[in-house]
Amino acid sequence: MSASILFFPASMPDETLQSRISRYHMLSGNRSENETFRDIFDTAPFAMKIIPNRIDDLASRLPGDKELNLNELLLSNTILPVYKPFLGISKGNDELRDESIISAVARIPRREVSAHSMAKICLSCVQDDLIETGHSYWHRAHHIPGVTACWRHGEVLLQACPKCSHPFYRSNKLLPSLAAQCVCGWSPLSSHLPETGLELEQNFALFAKELLDRNLPAVKSEVxxxxxxxxxxxMGFTHGQFMSRAKLFESIQSTFGPKWLAKIDNAYAAxxxxxxxxxxxxxxLLDMPITRHLIMAYHLFQTVDSFEKKLATESLLFSCKKGLQTQPKAPSLSKRKLHRQKVTQLIEARPGLSLDYLWANAYQATLWLIANDKPWLTEILANGPVTKAKTEQPADRRDEAYAKVIAERVEELYIFSQKQIRVNITNMIALLPSRVPPSPADRKILFPRVAQQLEIHHESSWHFHLRRAIWALSEMSRLKLPPNTSSLQLLTSVPIQAWSxxxxxxxxxxxxxxxxxVNPESLLATTNVSRQWKGPPGHHGPMGGRSYIAIKSGKAGAPDYF
Known part of the structure; x- marks a missing residue:
């Protein structure tokens, strides 16, 4: 392990850690970025996202206590504080109001860490910083997920050169100096007319900036x-006594607009x-990404003061409710009901059993019933338990028409295209003009023909992989791309294991x-597999998605999604 760092530039107001490291590189006189990474992290260059993987190595090289250094870096130079209120509290720290910051870092989902760019600038901030501090640098507040405009100037944030589209952020590279020119000659300090964002974008950015500066404590996900x-x-988003997610979603769409929501939320865009x-x-953790948390928090509370005050009140209400709760007693069955239940279960399992069998196998129940409920015992031994007659519910009158819709339109879902979807139950039901029961059992009763069509046309995951792989091959041929995994990842998300x-x-x-x-339809026909194909022999493991969530390990770790 290398020696302590002799100097490290003091942080500018609201500066990212990546920006401080880039300034260290310039001031140290290192000839290569590899030397700088070795100085700071004792490793080769790696991609630095929201929170660098080896930030503790930097903390150990700085003068003073490692833990204090780490806390200062995380709170002053990363956007962790804006995540904290939404990360929940680990089970081991349920009683703590503010658990360790390291625990909060561990709960940031890995997919969240890598999903957002850490290279955005406001041109006015670049010029103002040079005048006010003598250095132009990269701001934390510009890199909060969902923020698209500067909270201070209202300008649209840039992630690439406006002249040649050269990206500011490059994997395994330090951030470029804002005083330097782009490869095309453009400079952030040169005269340039910035693009002004919407007023809503600036207000949202200001809310996120204040939340970042406030550094609120973590709360339990239930709270x-x-x-x-x-x-x-x-606010009136109700359905009876419950919150109406549909009404709240419609209100958010109306306020923010579909165009901006699609810009900052990938799921919405899809x-x-x-x-x-x-x-x-x-x-x-609440199963939502940080961007969606910020959208909801801003829409529901408008100001950070209101958000903080009402969150503290909710935490207090939760604590009081928890303190007043007593251990609920298990509902006690009456002796009559308990003993009747015991005898009924035995008779259902062994029809025609005798009183002698009850004496031998349910002595206490039989003794009590003989003494206190003999007429019932005599009747049930003679006639057996009374079963409720099941009434058959007639099929829905729309069943035949809906089944015809699926049969006629399902082929639309099997068409080869860039945005192919799997022909599963959900996507087939989406073809119908109105909803059908979500429960398979209810569907078979009320919509038997629809249920039959869903079963006939349901596509296996392997057939879906096959369709996407064939489409990818046709695109590789059309675009003159080499038929390898690099081209595959460029075109589609077929798992490499499935491709091979x-x-x-x-x-x-x-x-x-x-x-x-490659003609996709012809190539698919030559495979001679059905749409319910189970895949190549010996390949039945999960290929991606959330399949791994059910696998529990002995160690607690952060989930892979937010």
Missing amino acids: LAAFYTRQAKK GKHNQWIRTTTVNG ALINHFEWDLEKLMSTG
């Missing part, structure tokens, strides 16, 4: 869910509006396919 629900109901607002928890398994199973000659061209 946060109740907090959102209470405020939404106060049309995944169902369950966009969620108050369920996954591994102790499909090529090996069908023994495709990729070079020949690339030279002769």
Whole structure:
């Protein structure tokens, strides 16, 4: 491990850690970025996202106590403080109001850490910083997820050179000096007419900036869910006695506009509006990304003062309620009901049993019933338990018409395109003009023909992988791309394991396919597999998505999604 760092530039107001490291590189006189990474992290260059993986190595090299240094870096040079109120509290710290900052870092989902760019600038801030502090640097507040404009100047934040589109952030590279010119000659300090963002964008950015500066403590996910629900109901987003997610979602859409929501939320942009607002928890966290938390917090509370005050009140109410709760007693069954239940279960399991059998196998129940409920015991031994007749519910009158809709339109879902979707129950039901029961059992009773069509046309995950792989091959041929995994990842999200398994199973000659061209429908027909195909032999493990969530380990760790 290398020696302590002799100097490290003091932080500018609201400066990112990546910006401080870039200034260290310039001031140290290091000839290469590799030398700077070795100085600070004792490792080769790596991608620095929201919170660098080896930030503790930097803390140990700075003068003073490592833990204090780490806390200062996290609170002053990262956007962790804006995450804290939404991260929940780990099970081991349920009674603490403000647990350790390291625990908060561990609960930031890995996908969240890598999902946002850490290189955005406001041109006016670049010029003002140079005048006010003598240095132009990268601001934390500009990198809060969902923020698209400067809170101070209202300008749209840039992530790339406006002249040649060269990106500011490059993986495994330090951030460029804001005093330097781009490869095309453009300079952030040169005269340039900035683009002004919407007033809503600036107000949202100001709310996020104040929340970042406030550094609020973490609260339990149950408190946060109740907090959102209470405020939404106060604002009229109700359905009976419950919060109406649909009404709240419509209000958010109306306020922010679909264009801006699609810009900052990938799920919204992809049309995944169902369950966009969620108050369920996954591994102790509310199952929403930070951007959506900020949107809801701003929409429901408008100011950070209101957000903080009402969150503190909700935490107090939760604590009082928890303190007043007593251990609920298990509901006690009466002796008559308990003994009758025992005998009924035995008779259902062994019809025609005798009183002698009850004496031998349910002595206490039989003794009590003989003494206190003999008429009932005599009757049930003679006639057996009374079963409730099941009434058959007639099928819905729309069943035949809806089944016809699915049969006629399902082929639309199997068309090869860039945005192919799996032909599953949800997507087939979406073809219908109105909803059908979500429960399979209810669907079979009320919509038997629809249920039959859903079963006939349901596509297996492997058939979906196959369709996407074939489309990718056709695009590689059309675009003259090499048929390898790099081209695959450029075109589609087919898991590499599935890609390899499909090529090996069908023994495709990729070079020949690339030279002769690929007709997706024809190639799919040559595979001779059904739409319910279970995949190549020996390949039945999970290929991605959330399949791994059910696998529990002995160590508590952060979830892979927010």
